[in-house]
Amino acid sequence: MDSRHRGANDAMHDALARIGPGTPLRDGIDRVVRSKAGALIVLSDDPEVLAICSGGFLVDAPFSPQRVSELAKMDGAIIISDDGGRIARANVHLVPDPTVPTSETGTRHRTAERVARSLDVPVVSASEEMGVINVYAGGLKRQLQEVGRLLDRANQALQTLERYKARLEDAIDNLTAVEVEDVVTVRDVIAVVQRGEMVHRIADEIETMIIELGVDARLLRLQLDEIYTDINDEVELVITDYLPPHRNVDDTIAEMSQMKDDDVLDARMALATLHLGDVQLGDEIAPRGFRLLRRVGKLTPDVAASIIDRFGGLARLQRATIDDLAAVDGVDSDIAESVKETLERVTENTILGQYS
Structure with missing residues (x-):
């Protein structure tokens, strides 16, 4: 979906994609739940997984939902190959590191969480009595929900995302206005960063729901892509405009x-x-101008960086003439005119917007 996905979420997304509705593995798990049986399924047959297996027997047979359902009638765990194509072992007793912390109470779920955390492999557990299906991956746990209920939650989340995106766009518009007038405060910048992060978190949760829904999420995918397009790029450019030279945008995003x-x-x-450093929310701060320069279609990031280096910030850049801009390495007269026209158009639109 975007470059900001975190490692833990990536691992969970991969696991959910493997057991989404319409997949053979999900068919097998659903069969287990319908038969009122429990299951503990490790979605990896790496040597480190096999090393904690005790007892059981070698299956080494092609995967099928029917086989999983039958093998789950025994108490032990089922080991599935990494590619999901084969059932490696069944009825095995798993012996994970007992010192690995777990928040679970049931024996099957405790084992599943410990295996997932200690070996960094995806594990699925289905409770025998309640039919609850839990997925453990990347240090995270997710309980699968009934499709209809999950669709309702996803649609509600999309409405929330639209509201937060509107607030973010308002904050960006305000930032553009004060940048043009050269009266930016730290608070104006932080408002964009905060709302951008919250929009991302909501979108990331919807992304997880979409992956969990599998084939039932086609319409949700289209809606999310329409709402979320280009949001991250805009927020990252805001951060780039105000970060100290020694800081990296990715570091700030990771910290947030x-x-x-x-x-x-x-x-x-x-x-x-x-x-x-030692700044207050009401202090004034000056943008470099990367975000507004990105609106110049002909401008590459490297040339934009050269322009910023030459003029030192947006305020001086706005006062630059076409000849001043053309004197920068990599900037010809056409690019210089485009930069000047773009900045003037932004200023004009901002002023008109204030009186509309």
């Missing part, structure tokens, strides 16, 4: 991603991820 929701919504805590 580790924060709790309440902390993201705290302006002072969000400010700390930019590492701007």
Whole structure:
């Protein structure tokens, strides 16, 4: 979906994709649940997985939902090959590291979480009595939900995403206006960063639901792609415009991603991820101009960086003439005119927007 996906979410997404509705593995798990049996299925037959297997027997047969359903009637775990094409072993007793922490209470779910955490492999457990299906991957746990209920949740999340995106767009429009007038405060920047992170979190949760829904999520995918297009690029350019030279955008995004929701919504805590030094929310701050230069279609990132290096920031860049711009390496007269026209158009639209 975008370059900001975190490793843990990636692992969970991969696991959910393997057991989504319409897949043979999900068919097998659903058969187990319908038969009121439980199951513990490890989706890897790597040597480290086989090393913690005790007892059971070698199956080494092509995967089929029917085989999984039959093998689940025995108490032990089922080992599936990494590519999902074969059932490697069945009725095995798993002996994971007992010191690995787990929040589960049932024996099957505790074993599943410990195996997933200690070996970094996806594990699926289905409870015998409640029919609850849990997926463990990347240090995360997700309980699968009935398709209809999950679709309702996803549609509600899409409505929330639309509201948050509208707030983000308002914050971006406000930032553009104060940038043009050269009166940006730290608070204006943080408002965009905060709302951008919250939009990403909601979109990422919808992405997880879409993967979990499998073939039932085609319409949701189209809706999410329509709402979420280009949001991350815009927010990352805002961060690039205001970060100190020694800081990296990816580092700031990673730091923000580790924060709790309440902390993201705290302006002072969000400010700390930019590492701007001893500044207050009301202090003025100057943009470099990367975000507005991105609107110039002919401009490559390298040439944009050269322009920024020459003029040092958006304020001086706005006052530059076409001849000044053309003096920059890599900028010919056509590019110089495009840059000048784009900046003037942004200024004009911003002024008109204030009085519309």
